[in-house]
Amino acid sequence: MPLPIEIVLFLFLLSTAIAIARLEDLFAAAMLTGIFSLLSAGLFTIMDAVDVAFTEAAVGAGVATVFILCTLSLTAKREYQQPTKVLPFIVVGITGAALIYGTLDMPAYGDPDAVTHRHLSAKFIEIEERAMFSQNEHAVESARHGNEEKAVGLPNIVTSILASYRGYDTFGEVTVIFTATIGVMLLLRGRRHKKSFTSQSRSDGNDVVKEQPMRMREKIILRVVSKAFIPFIFMFALYVQFHGDFGPGGGFQAGVIFAAGIILYGVIFGLDTMRSAVPERVLVYGIISGLILYGGVGIVSLLSGANFLDYDILDTHNPAHGQHLGILLVELGVGITVTCAMTTIFYGLAGRGKQ
Amino acid sequence: MVAVLEILSWTCLVVGPILCIIGGIGLLRLPDFYARTHAAGITDTLGAGLIILGLILQAGFSLVMVKLIFIIIFMLLINPGATHGLAKAAYAQGVKVESEEEELDAATD
């Protein structure tokens, strides 16, 4: 039985997507993309995916919108009008029909007996519940005796799967962020060629825009409000980072929120002030050290005699404490890398204009 | 006591969305940009504020209430700051105010 709020949110999402497709003003389309991400985060919360909702809201409605707006300020502000072509509709219609035909074999939405809920997920949930609800000290030990899988004993099952059971995947994810940041740095850190086109080469029709940035004295309300709240943003990021074991959160969300605080500082106070407060060298060291921290935990466990990223070895007396320590260090590595990566990408995109 | 809290919270939870709808209608119907920021201001402060106040009254004394109080404080301070930034940027870009004063001036000349 669909909830009314699900239907309403889907209708909002549908109308936002159609509006993005039809708008020619790209700034408005960028803001609507952020709204699309925020509405989908609401839908994820209704579908019980709180970690995914948190990440989608922080990433989609936060940094992705900032990146797209920075790009738009360097390129065109409106797209050209185009005649409506029929072929894309046909392609999209055929693909959509094929996908809908493919879903006819799937179990109904919310079916508790679906195949995806057995095997691995059921085992994870059962191990973690047994580890959490036993009262004696060696609870996690006894949870291990029945299985070969090792219990972690954290309330947030998603964090324990992300950092411990599926730690290799998360290592690959951090490496992906690292590689993407290196790519962006290679593309955008060099100096612009003399012969390059700027966005002013295309006449937009309303070129009467003043290009002077606002002086600091004129921005007093924005300065006061942001100065009052940036410390709270950082504190919230630290809370999310370390509370990821007990509620929704974790390294990635914390990194994005931290980067959002730094970007807010840069937007209000100017890029030069931002560069002197958070120099690029610090960010580069941060990206590298986060990845080394993650890999280092794995290498330490290798050198201690266990498998790569096997956290039990980190505390030989109590493997559960070893797991908690390992997850803490690993999430810290993810958070540091993500913060520095997002800020570096912002430096690259925003600093390209005034060279 | 509990009944009073329930009635109060449900009143807030009904009036808040009504104010948000009014703000949304204003966003669509008002003539120019600066008038529309007034409508957005209604949604930001009183609309969302009453909804969160209703949720605070529903939550009772718990950790959830403290988190909601933080949310409402931050929201009441940051959202108008953001609207101010938007209006300031529009003014710096030269967005004009469409007012009837120009017609009045022309009429009285």
Next chain:
Amino acid sequence: MHWLGLWHYWAVIILMMIGLYILIARDNLVKKVMGLSIFQVSVIMFYVSIAKIEGGTAPIIPESGNQLVYSNPLPHVLMLTAIVVGISTTALALALIVRIQEAYGTVEDGELNEIDGHSP
């Protein structure tokens, strides 16, 4: 009517198709990136809707000792990785678009084809 339980997937597929349409039908490269991000978000929504269990709750074990039904946490973990990879590729795509603008002077697909000498 088994089909009535499938409408979630169909709604998500419609959103996916709108994202795909923006990606292939619009010429402006930044608009294509926006369509790509709509497509990514709807794919994530598809997997998250597979994970939902009727009467379930978020997969966080509470302090009290109740035995609750939790929604499947494994697709949530996979989708966290997917969101991260999505923002990385979006950032790289935007950096490429900035360089294309500097090299060619335009980010419209038709004009880029003409400058390069290919047929539009």
